[in-house]
Amino acid sequence: MNNENEFTGADILLKALKDQEVDTIFGYPGGAVLPIYDAIFGQNFLKHVLVRQEAGAVHAAEGYARSSGKVGVLLVTSGPGVTNVVTGLTDALMDSIPIVCISGQVPSHLIGTDAFQECDTTGITRPCTKHNYLVKDVNKLSETIHEAFKIASSGRPGPVLIDIPKDVQFAKSKYISKKDISFREHRIKAGSKNVDKNFVKELVNHIKKSERPIFYVGGGCLNSGHQASQELIKLVNKTNIPITTTLHGLGCFPGEDKSSLGMLGMHGNYEANLAMNKCDLMINVGARFDDRVTGRLDAFSPDSIKFHIDIDQSSINKNVKVNFHTNTDITLTLKEINLFIDSNNIDFGDKDYDNWWGQINEWRKKECLHYEQGDEVIKPQHAISRLYELTKQKDTFVTTEVGQHQMWAAQYYKFSKPNRWITSGGLGTMGFGMPAAVGAQMANPDSLVIDIAGEASFLMNIQEIATAVQYKLPIKIFILNNEYMGMVRQWQELLHGSRYSESYVDALPDFKKLAESFNAVGVRAKNIAELDDTINEMISIDRPVIADIWVDKKENCFPMIPSGAAHHEMLLSKYDKENPENQEKGKVLV
Amino acid sequence: MSSTSVYPTPINAFKQSKRSVLSVIVDNEPGILARIVGLFSGRGYNIEALNVTVVDVKKNLSRITIETLGEEKVISQIIAQLEKLVPVHSATNLANLSESYEAEICLVKIEFENEEQDQKILNFADIYRSRTVQKRQNIVVYEISGTSERINKFLDDLDTIGGIKVELVRSGPIGLGI
Numbered sequence: 001m002n003n004e005n006e007f008t009g010a011d012i013l014l015k016a017l018k019d020q021e022v023d024t025i026f027g028y029p030g031g032a033v034l035p036i037y038d039a040i041f042g043q044n045f046l047k048h049v050l051v052r053q054e055a056g057a058v059h060a061a062e063g064y065a066r067s068s069g070k071v072g073v074l075l076v077t078s079g080p081g082v083t084n085v086v087t088g089l090t091d092a093l094m095d096s097i098p099i100v101c102i103s104g105q106v107p108s109h110l111i112g113t114d115a116f117q118e119c120d121t122t123g124i125t126r127p128c129t130k131h132n133y134l135v136k137d138v139n140k141l142s143e144t145i146h147e148a149f150k151i152a153s154s155g156r157p158g159p160v161l162i163d164i165p166k167d168v169q170f171a172k173s174k175y176i177s178k179k180d181i182s183f184r185e186h187r188i189k190a191g192s193k194n195v196d197k198n199f200v201k202e203l204v205n206h207i208k209k210s211e212r213p214i215f216y217v218g219g220g221c222l223n224s225g226h227q228a229s230q231e232l233i234k235l236v237n238k239t240n241i242p243i244t245t246t247l248h249g250l251g252c253f254p255g256e257d258k259s260s261l262g263m264l265g266m267h268g269n270y271e272a273n274l275a276m277n278k279c280d281l282m283i284n285v286g287a288r289f290d291d292r293v294t295g296r297l298d299a300f301s302p303d304s305i306k307f308h309i310d311i312d313q314s315s316i317n318k319n320v321k322v323n324f325h326t327n328t329d330i331t332l333t334l335k336e337i338n339l340f341i342d343s344n345n346i347d348f349g350d351k352d353y354d355n356w357w358g359q360i361n362e363w364r365k366k367e368c369l370h371y372e373q374g375d376e377v378i379k380p381q382h383a384i385s386r387l388y389e390l391t392k393q394k395d396t397f398v399t400t401e402v403g404q405h406q407m408w409a410a411q412y413y414k415f416s417k418p419n420r421w422i423t424s425g426g427l428g429t430m431g432f433g434m435p436a437a438v439g440a441q442m443a444n445p446d447s448l449v450i451d452i453a454g455e456a457s458f459l460m461n462i463q464e465i466a467t468a469v470q471y472k473l474p475i476k477i478f479i480l481n482n483e484y485m486g487m488v489r490q491w492q493e494l495l496h497g498s499r500y501s502e503s504y505v506d507a508l509p510d511f512k513k514l515a516e517s518f519n520a521v522g523v524r525a526k527n528i529a530e531l532d533d534t535i536n537e538m539i540s541i542d543r544p545v546i547a548d549i550w551v552d553k554k555e556n557c558f559p560m561i562p563s564g565a566a567h568h569e570m571l572l573s574k575y576d577k578e579n580p581e582n583q584e585k586g587k588v589l590v
Numbered sequence: 591m592s593s594t595s596v597y598p599t600p601i602n603a604f605k606q607s608k609r610s611v612l613s614v615i616v617d618n619e620p621g622i623l624a625r626i627v628g629l630f631s632g633r634g635y636n637i638e639a640l641n642v643t644v645v646d647v648k649k650n651l652s653r654i655t656i657e658t659l660g661e662e663k664v665i666s667q668i669i670a671q672l673e674k675l676v677p678v679h680s681a682t683n684l685a686n687l688s689e690s691y692e693a694e695i696c697l698v699k700i701e702f703e704n705e706e707q708d709q710k711i712l713n714f715a716d717i718y719r720s721r722t723v724q725k726r727q728n729i730v731v732y733e734i735s736g737t738s739e740r741i742n743k744f745l746d747d748l749d750t751i752g753g754i755k756v757e758l759v760r761s762g763p764i765g766l767g768i
Contacts (some may be wrong), residue, residue, distance in 0.1 A: 122621060127632050131676040134620070151676060186679045187617070314670035317663065 009138045009169040010039040013102065016145040018045050019178045022073050024064060024442050025049070026057035030077025031117060032104030035169035049442060049471060052463035054081050056435040058088025059461070061099045063439025065092075066422040067397050069225065071152050072099040072439060078106055079117030082163075083124065087429055089159045090128040094426025095248065096223055098157035100148050101129075107167040108136055121163040130158030138171035146178050147187065154190040156312040157223055191311040195336040196326040203283065203307050203324065204340055207348070210281035210305075212356045213241045216264065216293075219248030219425070220286020220310055222418050224330035229253070229418045231334035232285065238341060239348045242360055244272035246287050247410055247425045255414035261360065265293040266561050267407040270368035270570055271360050273559075276301050277567040278359070284308040286330050289319040290426070291590075296582075299566030309333050368559045368572055369411055378528050380405065380480045380551040384412035384452065387478060390535045396420065396448045397440045401433040401457030404486035404557045409452040431460030434477060438464055441473040448539065450476045455548075456485045456505050465518045468544040476538050477546045479511060482553045490556045494578070495587050511548035520544040563589035607659040609638070611684045611692060611765050612669065617677035618644050618652040625675050626654060635660060635668055639738075639762030651679070655764045657738075687767035694763045695735040700748070701755040702728055710751045718744045738763045 007015065013036060017025070026049045029037045040048050051057040054076045061072030076082050082103040092099050106115040122134045131151050133144050141164070148160040207213055215236060221228045229252045236243050236259050243253050244264040253260055264272035273295075276282070282304040287293065294300045297319065306322040308315075309330050316325045326333055340346075371381045384405075398413055399422040400406040406423060415421050422440055424432040433451040441449040451458075458479055468475050480486075488503040512522030521541050525534035531549070538547045560571045562578050564586025571578060578586075616622050623642055630637050639657040644650075658668065665683055672681035684690040698720075702708050711730060715722070720734035734744055741760065748756055 123624070126621065126625060127628050132621075187676045189674065189676070312674070314667060314674055316670070318667055318670075321663075 005174055006172040007175050009141050009164060009171055010035040012141050012175050013145065014039050014043055015175045016142055020149045023047060025073045025075055026051055026060040027075030028054050028057060028081060030081050032078035032106055032166050033075060036075060049467065051467050054084035055088055056461055056464040056467060058085040059432050059435035060439035062088065062092050062097045063399055063422050063436030064443045065097050065099055067419055067440035068443035069419060071149055075102045077104045079119045082121050083119060086124060086128055089125055091424050091427040091429045092159040093128055093130060096157050096219060098152040099159045100152050101159060101161040103161060103163045105163045105165040108165045125161050129161045132161040134163045135168055138168050138173040142176040143181055146181050147183060150183055150188055154188050192328045195328050195332050199324055199326040200336050200340050203337060204346060206281050206305055207239055212279045213281035214275050214279040215241055215243035215283050215285060216287055217243060217249040217252050217285045218246040218287025221249055221252040221330055226418055228331040228334060231331060231338055234338050235334055240352055242275055246293055247423060250410060250421045251415035251418045254416040263410050267557055270366050270559050270572060271363035273567040273570055274363045275360055279304045282306045286310055288315045294319060295561045296564055296566040366572060376527050378525065378531055378549060378551045380408050380555050381412055383480055383531060383549050383551055384408050386531055387535055388413045391448060391539060394448045396450060397444060399433040399436040399440060399451045401453045402428045402430045403454045403457060404490065405452055405454040405480040407557045430457040434458060434461050435464045437475040438467050438473055441475050450478050453477050453479045454486060455479050455481045455508060465520055465544060469519050473544060474542050475544050479548050480551045481548050482551050483508060484553060511546050515546040520546060522546050524548040526550045562586050606661045610658055610665050611763050612656045612658060612681055613684055613765055614654040614672055614681045615679040616652050616654060618650045619677055622677050629671055641762045641764050657763050682767065684765045684767060689768040690765055692737050692763050692765040693735055694738045694741055695761045696741045696758055698732045698756060698758045700730050703753055707751055707754050714744065714747045
């Protein structure tokens with residue numbers, strides 16, 4: 001049959017991607033996706049970025065999605081191609097990042113025969129995707145792809161996988177465009193569009209009554225879109241309520257604003273954690289009471305009335321019981337709160353929370369982020385502070401790997417806008433940052449993109465430097481090189497009698513030469529005198545740069561709420577000692 | 591706690607656990623059962639009994655009934671997690687409805703040796719109004735339905751008769767709200 005209204009599965013996929021306004025796809029070819037690669041060869045709307053390992057594709061798609069607010073897309077082959085993306089899919093699920101993964105599958109008639117490069121893709125990825133599909137019928141392909149994009153980006157976003165057998169990529173059918181598909185509401189789960197008026201009224205009443213209120217803002221605010229941030233800023237300015245953000249909430253509210261207490265949680269600011277502990281009203285905007293944030297649950301903010309705005313109903317009362325909640329989108333809810341305050345002429349002018357701010361300013365005097373920078377060895381905190389000072393005039397995107405450097409980046413780099421901070425929070429995936437920087441740079445070709453890295457994490461996906469070089473992506477890899485898996489070493493020091501079992505990263509490459517061998521540029525700072533020049537040089541080079549910053553090998557990340565401790569039991573420096581009873585209990589936690 | 595489980599659970603591990611029967615309406619599509627079972631095993635919840643059948647061929651809907659154990663907080667979390675699954679239309683805890691009915695069906699094959707045993711079996715079968723499916727010289731097969739508790743009692747009573755051999759199958763509870 002040669003009907004001109006019929007297209008192959010591979011062409012339908014490309015038509016659907018175009019319909020979804022996808023302009024970039026990260027991928028790696030293989031036997032089971034060759035028909036799709038053939039279709040990619042004959043078109044020019046879609047830019048394909050060839051990664052060096054599939055893990056790079058999925059983190060790049062995450063970086064692309066986080067930095068652009070769009071859905072990130074990747075394409076991988078069957079078997080090892082798709083098992084290599086399992087970590088990244090889990091990462092995206094934990095951090096609510098909208099991505100669509102297209103995977104090839106062996107031809108339908110070979111499924112179940114242990115064919116070459118066959119694996120049970122939908123089985124393996126079921127628990128690490130928001131949803132997944134195996135498309136056995138080409139007539140269902142268009143609809144499936146459009147539904148996948150809708151699901152990935154609706155409600156609480158997340159990764160969706162579409163597994164397409166090779167014969168379906170060749171088979172022909174009509175293409176159904178996005179506008180001709182009516183989605184079934186129960187499958188999309190977009191959350192309620194109706195603002196809960198009672199929630200809004202109760203919240204404003206409680207704000208009026210409270211003496212020690214606080215906003216606790218998470219990644220949900222980011223996912224709700226830029227307008228959520230705008231409404232949040234308005235509301236904070238109106239009410240003069242202090243605000244703390246989670247790791248993923250950084251940037252939703254300007255980090256240098258006087259109302260910002262910075263990040264809270266395990267390595268959060270002293271004033272933020274103490275304020276959470278002592279507050280009488282907690283307004284949770286899109287955060288999920290994660291264990292890194294709450295510390296010991298039975299001592300978590302014991303005296304507060306808790307309000308929770310979260311589009312995911314399973315986040316409500318999961319870890320912490322709240323008094324009021326709504327599952328309506330954050331932007332809509334915050335907008336309604338601002339409207340309610342304005343239209344009822346509610347003035348918070350006489351409610352400046354003077355005592356509360358007085359108390360907070362007392363806590364601030366502890367200067368929990370203080371460090372002593374000597375005249376020789378670079379302190380990692382100082383390296384980040386200088387990086388911030390020397391890049392803050394630019395619209396900079398920062399990605400990170402996972403570990404001490406990530407926490408120092410969160411503490412010392414200040415973000416004033418959403419989507420500029422891209423990090424692996426929930427899963428804590430080492431090797432995330434560099435491919436994520438590739439994705440962020442693809443989405444923002446004219447911006448400065450920096451991966452703040454540790455040398456151990458960087459080595460986990462080092463192959464992607466070749467991707468950056470191939471596509472002339474001038475990403476900067478800023479390595480805080482202490483020759484240790486720093487966070488592992490820190491826990492071994494604090495909890496395991498300084499027995500540094502396997503945490504020293506021996507036989508490190510010479511990162512400068514390594515950069516050169518990839519046709520990237522390598523720069524190095526060995527001491528404090530070289531730091532600023534090295535950073536400036538790194539920024540000035542319009543090519544991928546690896547900056548090898550030698551930092552203090554024994555520095556630990558403070559402040560810290562040890563596992564099993566509560567917010568008010570923070571350690572501020574190495575001189576603070578942990579309550580030994582907590583330490584034994586905490587040791588068994590993560 | 592009434593022990594309605596086919597797999598008895600250590601009491602200590604579920605101090606405040608309550609038996610709940612959840613009724614879940616889903617799109618009948620490949621993998622849906624795996625999604626639900628995976629959710630339970632992945633998050634450490636218990637499945638005491640499970641029943642799945644298509645209930646609406648036109649709309650392609652299945653009803654899944656799950657008997658589970660857990661504190662109230664855990665049950666609410668299970669419901670919230672179930673409702674996040676794409677093919678799930680609704681998940682309901684039957685206990686939260688003002689009126690709901692529950693039933694289970696059980697087939698029991700009993701091998702006996704003598705007249706006395708036969709009489710006792712017949713007596714219990716009569717009390718519990720079980721239907722005789724098949725009767726041979728020394729084998730009888732009964733069908734009994736009702737609440738899980740009622741079936742448990744029947745089986746407990748059979749247990750008091752010495753020397754007989756019992757083999758059985760249970761559907762797990764199914765339920766419907768009004």
